[in-house]
Amino acid sequence: MLQPGRGPVDGDHYLTADPGLVHWGHLPNATAEPVLTVGSGETVTVDTISHEGILADQGRDPTAFFAAAGIPAAGLLQDAVELAASARDHDPAVHGPHVVTGPVALRGARPGDVLEIEVLQLRRRAPYGVISNRHGKGALPGEYPLLPAGAPPDAPAPTVSLVATVDAGGLGRLPTGDGRHLSFPLRPFLGIMGVAPATEAAVHSVPPGRHGGNLDVRHLGTGARLFLPVQVPGALFYAGDPHFSQGDGEVALTAFEAPLRATLRLTLHTDRATRSLAARLRAPFAETETEHLVLGLDPDLDEAMRHAVRDALTLLTDRYAVPGPVGLAYLSAAADFHVSQVVDGVKGVHGRLSKADLSSLNPPLW
The missing domain is CATH 3.10.28.20 (Acetamidase/Formamidase-like domains)
Structure with a gap:
């Protein structure tokens, strides 16, 4: 377990997912206050929290939710437990599910510049995570989630959240419910990396855009470099939605959602060629x-x-x-x-x- 403030920190700066500072359901916008300011080329180690296990349709009680899967309270991340127990308003009818850490301001960043995020290290903060299909969403709405036996056809769609673990060999392990399990390789990445859009309005955490955000591109793991067009002074970078793995399509609705400690190098590009390409x-x-x-x-x-x-x-x-x-x-x-x-x-x-x-x-x- 990589609890807040414990374990290896590989970056020049360390940013915790303090429940009083993270954004939950909305992304930082042009009015957001940075929680850290860095220079171009500096590295930041960022703790991220998975939203799975703390949402209202899962009881907003990770202790009880994960206990049902055999994970004791001592095996939970303190920041996730504290966020779920906090007075933070989170209405699924208004907010997205995601928790994002940040924003981080880049000194000298101006609209039109390009922020490069190089993913240097991704460490698992816990040996488990969740895959969910909920609210009639995903690639097969109306077909999945399955209604309970005997339920009327117009009954509300349930939430189906399956807890998966990481085995001793570093593979994902998903129980089938009859004593067997599916094994699959892990490929960690951050589903959300973005900069603040040039708006003072609330920015829902689900749809991606030119600001980046919830891109959910599984190739953005260790060694990848993402280029984001800066839209507000300081750029205001943030990260979240950590995954242990995802298939192209993410067809159930979520991937293998699980918390990561990410070390990222943030580099600002101000040259004409990079700015021109990003603009086009x-x-x-x-x-x-x-x-x-x-x-x-x-x-x-x-x-x-x-x-x-x-x-x-x-x-x-x-x-x-x-x-x-x-x-x-x-x-x-x-x-x-x-x-x-x-x-x-x-x-x-x-x-x-x-x-x-x-x-x-x-x-x-x-």
Whole structure:
């Protein structure tokens, strides 16, 4: 267990998920007060809390909720227990479920700059988490969650929350309910990384956008770099929605939701080329060691796909001077486009372009 203030801290700064400081259900906006201010290139270790196990439809009592799965009170994170027991208002009809830590201000950040978040380390804070299907949501609303036997067809959809654990070999372990279990590899990442949008209105935590937020792209794990266009002075970066793993689509509604301690390097880009590319793209963009990632975001999945393809073409033309028709042919022949998630109102598609494929064009224009 990585309780607040205990265990390894790898960054220049350490930010706890203090229940009095985190945002629950809404993201930081232009009026949010930073809880930390750092310089470009500095690293921050951030504790994150999973919302699963503390929500109202789970009793808002993690001690009782996890006890039903055989997890004792001594095995719970103190910050999660304190947040659930606090007087913080959380109405699921108004608020999103997510808990986010921050915001962190970047000295000198101006609208139009680009904030790079490099994921350096992700440590599991607990050896368990939750996968939920609730309120008739997910990819199969009206079919799942299943109604209890004998319930009338118009009965409210229940919440089905399954507690999964991490076994000694580092695999996820999901009981089937009959003595067997499913095992699967873990691939931790933060579902939410974002900057404050340029609004004083409340920003719901569920739909992603140009500010980033609830992107739920499973490739944004250790070693990945996410680029977010700064929208307010200071950028006001935040992180949350930690996952131990997620399949593309996130079809039940949640992934393997579980708490992480993340160490992130925050770098501010003010050069003309990076600012110009971010301004021309419709969504944030990212890189891994081997791939460029472009994102398409829209309530309509077909339109999200079109946005991802358009942004991939923009990346090829702006960075590598590839003519549009040639770029489109390359994308069709060699690039992969996946559904990130279909459960956050705004649906997501991510395109993956191999850096090795583009190596013959190196160096890029910038």
